[in-house]
Amino acid sequence: MPLPWTRPVLAGQLQDLGLERGDAVLVHAALRQVGPILGGPDALIDAFTDVLGPEGTLLGYCDWQAEEDAFADPALRPHVPPFDPERSRSIRDNGAFPELLRTTPGARRSGNPGASCAALGGQADWFTADHALDYGYGTQSPLGKLVEAGGKTLMLGAPLDTMTLLHHAEHLARFPDKPVKRFEVPLLINGATRWRWCEEFDTANAPPGLPEDYFATVVRDYLATGAGQTGRVGNADCVLVAAPEILAFAVHWLEQHYRTVGN
Template identity: 40%
Template sequence: MDELALLKLSNGPVTRTRLVRDLSALGLGPGDSVMFHTRLSALGYVTGGSQTLIDALREVVGDQGTLMVTCGWNDAPPYEWTTWPPDWQEAVRAEHPAFDPERAECDHSFGRLPEALRRQPGAVRSRHPDASFAALGAAAHRLMDDHPWDDPHGPDSPLARLVALGGKVLVLGAGLDSLTVLHHAEALADAPGKRFVDYEQPILVDGRREWRRFHDIDSAEGAFDYTPVVGPERDAFEVIGQEFVASGGGVRGLVGAAESHLFDARELTAFGVAWMEDKLRR
């Protein structure tokens, strides 16, 4: 979408001042720890792009607040690389670079904001190669340090710590299918048919590259087969998010031109766990 179209969408430039006003009206405030998901173009023409949005978010949460994003690793070896022909496997094992939290690019499918945030001075990125997060602000180390190698979406994960801190989840123009905190709900839910993955990725240990085996819920294909519940065309996280909103959960409003939502992370996670345990046991 070109600049003129974006300007028309937002009825003029979306400035830092306008973003601060809209985010505050939505309910974000000083001291909040907030994980955010953004489709930047949905906001309209944001003057300064990602940097302006990050600056506005930091202004709203203040010095005692914290911003958090999900990063992943764009260039991680795929789960199935150990099923490739032996010579291909040998090449990967010999030369694939180790995950470096300071240098590894965030998964491009998550949009521009995760990479922009993790590059900010003072940002802290968690150590997990496949399920990394990044945070900036007062609680950054508390959220990110010593990210568990196994079950990285479960207890003591950055998502669990966000919930424990009374954190929030902000969706700025993105679909509700982007609600990463629902992977934490999947990790916690006691429901039949939970799917797991075991995979190998290279990490740095005392400055040396080592291959490590990891165990997690299947966050790529889904920790559960939701098809019998939501059908083949709908995304389960989007359905859960929509039903949470319909139940009165969260606050909805405009930020720039984008329909946006602000959720309590604990309430959303609890709703997700209850939904999974109810729907998937039928």
């Protein structure tokens, strides 16, 4: 294969993997795994839009680069930059792809700071509108809408334990004593900073008794059923799954394994 990778070749690989025109796909990308790209990461985003077409939508999980250490410091709190969907940077822990997508012309970003997603394409406005500030990984979120739309999730060289859609499964799964956290966030509202208390299930930690990287086990168990597609984009090993199917699998997996752990 040619090096560096070109936009048409990457588009062909995405199609071979199973992406189709009109799809909505949430992408987690480790860009270094792809290898050199002619035109850089922007050419990869262009390859996605070539495959998805104007009616398709490309999504990335942003979170935000919060200055949380300053939130409780009386001297610093008045100077903490508020969350602004149009300007606040994506968290660095998620790699460069979400921020590159967020800053692509035409992209939108949802309004829940920690659960925020960027979207580019035909349904970008719908995916990012009305993101709940409480329980932001629930049904009123880009994750919930991805399932509603029959979308897909692509791990493009990214570790399987970073599949954000499974936080939606944690929200939906029924098991006792789900850890809940309450926290304050500064929001930019009408040009001013407003602090708001928020509440959500604790997505920073695995449910009691499960390892922190259990998402990877869920994905591997799902793939072992014969579902999903694997392949390569550039040099990156990839996994593509249907959002509704892996969500249902993960909810059942969580409920069954939590019962096992608890007994």
